[in-house]
Amino acid sequence: MIIQEQIQSFLNAKGVDFLHYIDISKLSFEQTQGFKSAVLFGKALSPAYLKKVTSTPHYVAEMIRTKTVESDEFHNTEVATDTWADELAAFIKEKSYKGYSQSEKNIEQSGRYNVTGYITPLPHKTLALLAGLGWIGKNNLLISPQYGSAISMCSVLTNAPITCDNHRILQPQCGHCSICQEICEAHAIKGQLWSLTTHRDAIVDVKQCSTCFMCVVKCPHTIRHFNKPQL
Ligand code: B12
Numbered sequence: 668m669i670i671q672e673q674i675q676s677f678l679n680a681k682g683v684d685f686l687h688y689i690d691i692s693k694l695s696f697e698q699t700q701g702f703k704s705a706v707l708f709g710k711a712l713s714p715a716y717l718k719k720v721t722s723t724p725h726y727v728a729e730m731i732r733t734k735t736v737e738s739d740e741f742h743n744t745e746v747a748t749d750t751w752a753d754e755l756a757a758f759i760k761e762k763s764y765k766g767y768s769q770s771e772k773n774i775e776q777s778g779r780y781n782v783t784g785y786i787t788p789l790p791h792k793t794l795a796l797l798a799g800l801g802w803i804g805k806n807n808l809l810i811s812p813q814y815g816s817a818i819s820m821c822s823v824l825t826n827a828p829i830t831c832d833n834h835r836i837l838q839p840q841c842g843h844c845s846i847c848q849e850i851c852e853a854h855a856i857k858g859q860l861w862s863l864t865t866h867r868d869a870i871v872d873v874k875q876c877s878t879c880f881m882c883v884v885k886c887p888h889t890i891r892h893f894n895k896p897q898l
Contacts, residue, residue: 669828670759670762670764670827670828670829671688671827671828671829671830673758673762674706674755674758674759674827674829677754677755677758678706678708678751678755681747681751682710683708683709683710683748683751684709684710684711684814684818685708685709685711685800685811685818685820686706686707686708687706687707687708687794687795687798687800687832688704688705688706688707688829688830688831688832689704689705689706689707689794689797689798689831689832689833690703690704690797690831690833691703691704691705691789691794691797691824692704694789694793697788698788698789698793699789699824700767700824702765702767702824702825702826703826704824704825704826704827704829704831705789705794705822705823705824705825706755706822706823706825706829707791707794707795707798707800707820707821707822708748708751708820708821708822709748709791709818709819709820709821710744710747710748710818710819710820711813711814711817711818711892712740712741712744712814712817712818712819713740713893714892714893714894714895716740716741717817717883717884717889717892717893718893720880720884721884721885725879726879726880727877727878727879727880728879741819741880744819745771745819747819748819748820748821749768749770749771749772749821750770751821752768752769752770752773752821752822752823753768753770753772753773755768755823756768756773756823756825759823759825759827762827764825764826764827765825765826765827766823766824766825766827767823767824767825768821768823769787769789769791769821769822769823769824770821774787785873785874786867789822789824791809791820791821791822792808792809794822795809795820796809796836796837797833797834797836798832798833798834799833799834799835799836799837801837802837802838802839802840802861803839803861803870804816804839804841804847804861804886804888805839805841805844805845805847805848805856805858805859805860805861805870806847806856806871806882806883806886807856807861807867807870807871808882808883808886810840810886810888810889811888812888813892814889814892815883815886815887815888815889815890815891815892816882816883816886816888816889817883817884817889817892817893836863838862839860839861839862841860844887845858846885846886846887847881847882847885847886850881850882850885851881851882852877852879852881853875853876853877853879854872854875855871855872855873855874855875855876855877856870856871856882857869857870857871857872
């Protein structure tokens with residue numbers, strides 16, 4: 668079985684909801700560290716969880732106050748997707764290729780996370796845009812037609828021979844909607860449309876963000892995801 672098929676079955680066995688192979692050879696060395704390809708994958712959050720967050724006032728603050736983060740679905744899904752990235756990178760190395768996990772832990776340990784600027788050189792969103800997974804909303808989050816912003820994603824950079832499938836970058840489809848700006852309790856979201864030349868800080872003031880998760884669950888595209896009939 669060729670390495671790409673092995674990566675595919677490795678991640679499918681973990682239960683990922685989406686998986687993309689991206690050619691990153693045209694990005695800067697600062698971003699790619701010389702790797703030619705990236706594997707981007709992720710998991711969607713459940714409608715039941717999103718309904719619970721939506722119907723619980725100050726859900727994240729309540730979770731922190733009641734010390735129940737360990738049972739929070741987004742927290743556990745983020746831990747899971749990061750762990751799968753670390754395991755996939757180890758798996759790829761076992762096959763005598765190079766693999767670099769972009770889990771939060773590995774990014775921090777390898778000095779590729781600027782804590783003051785809240786920036787990593789190759790965000791998962793950049794890879795998601797190149798994969799055509801969705802567009803960047805006024806909430807500065809990746810919005811996928813299928814799941815809205817209710818996803819946790821991670822990525823692995825590699826020199827393994829994989830066939831990539833880049834897409835044209837989707838332009839924002841927020842139009843006049845600015846619900847995320849209206850509901851942002853920290854007034855961090857500025858209602859600015861994303862473009863390739865728009866700096867993140869013109870869209871969201873990350874220093875103000877209280878990570879309350881409301882800009883995920885109140886987005887109409889996320890609401891459509893958790894209100895669609897469950898098969
Ligand atoms: C640092 C960080 C934060 C910081 C700063 C957020 C930020 N927007 O930068 C803080 C702590 C504030 C934060 C908050 C949250 N975060 Co956060 N965060 C990250 C982290 C670790 C790094 C992001 C980064 O490097 N940002 C730097 C800026 C410059 O990049 P970016 O905004 O991510 O993406 C931009 C570039 O891609 C850019 N771009 C620029 N030039 C180019 C060129 C090309 C060619 C392309 C394609 C793109 C591109 O366009 C994008 C939008 O501006 C990522 C995980 C990761 N490694 O990517 C998770 C991540 C972005 N966070 C996530 C989430 C869910 C949240 C929260 C909702 C959590 C909560 N409890 O509320 C909030 C929402 C805040 C918001 N509305 O932005 C998810 C987003 C999922 C999605 N649907 O997009 C991620 C991907 C983690 C995950 N496990 O999935 N986060």
